[in-house]
Amino acid sequence: MNKPMRRFDEVRLQTTRLDLRPLQAGDAPALLALFSDPVAMRYWSTPPWTSIEQAQASIAVDLDGLPKGEHLRLGLQSRDDGQLLGTCSLFALHPTSRRGEIGYLLRSDVWGRGLMHEALQALVQFAFGELQLHRLEADIDPRNAASARSLQRLGFTKEGHLRERWIVDGEVSDTALYGLLRSEWPGPAYPQSDGRR
Numbered sequence: 001m002n003k004p005m006r007r008f009d010e011v012r013l014q015t016t017r018l019d020l021r022p023l024q025a026g027d028a029p030a031l032l033a034l035f036s037d038p039v040a041m042r043y044w045s046t047p048p049w050t051s052i053e054q055a056q057a058s059i060a061v062d063l064d065g066l067p068k069g070e071h072l073r074l075g076l077q078s079r080d081d082g083q084l085l086g087t088c089s090l091f092a093l094h095p096t097s098r099r100g101e102i103g104y105l106l107r108s109d110v111w112g113r114g115l116m117h118e119a120l121q122a123l124v125q126f127a128f129g130e131l132q133l134h135r136l137e138a139d140i141d142p143r144n145a146a147s148a149r150s151l152q153r154l155g156f157t158k159e160g161h162l163r164e165r166w167i168v169d170g171e172v173s174d175t176a177l178y179g180l181l182r183s184e185w186p187g188p189a190y191p192q193s194d195g196r197r
């Protein structure tokens, strides 16, 4: 992984309908609304959140980790009305192999409008552009059709099926592992990384 042009807490990406920006302490109520939504959390790696303290603790992890470049999580803020509609992340970064994993969650009442596709195009472009990653991965529940479709639309390939890899609230589930190589991504090379294609 190359040193990014900006520290992660300074990263701002823009798409047609969204501003992608790091979360701040004041986002805790909106973040709780996202991560307590049982529909959006159906295939997540944790149960739905139940308290504002979970949102505050999660934002505190970002405020500590972003300046260190440990992970990048960006909020999806509507350019129409300023509402926080979701988050997308780059984590499990492996600098020598220039590899990272993406994660994403969108408020369920705005699914199906291509919003996450827009956000992920910008995030993937940042990862392959400014960060110069070589490979991206995504670990999803094989039953999560919307997520699989989102990854396919970005050009990810399903590379494997890992059995009984997660236990969430007592429910055992498998992993579908997806991968995307820099050489498969049609976006511009470094240093353009503003999400425009």
Ligand SMILES: CC(C)(COP(=O)(O)OP(=O)(O)OC[C@H]1O[C@@H](n2cnc3c(N)ncnc32)[C@H](O)[C@@H]1OP(=O)(O)O)[C@@H](O)C(=O)NCCC(=O)NCCS
Residues within 6 Å of the ligand: 039, 040, 041, 043, 044, 102, 103, 104, 105, 106, 107, 110, 111, 112, 113, 114, 115, 116, 117, 118, 139, 140, 144, 145, 146, 147, 148, 149, 150, 153
């Ligand atoms: C996955 C998710 C981000 C997709 O967001 P979205 O903005 O609705 O996605 P898009 O509108 O870009 O749609 C992507 C594709 O999925 C399809 N899709 C959307 N909702 C769907 C659903 N409930 N079931 C099946 N397909 C669905 C869309 O039709 C589209 O397919 P297309 O390219 O053939 O038109 C959203 O469903 C979500 O937040 N899910 C919960 C969190 C999650 O599971 N995250 C993944 C784990 S890391």
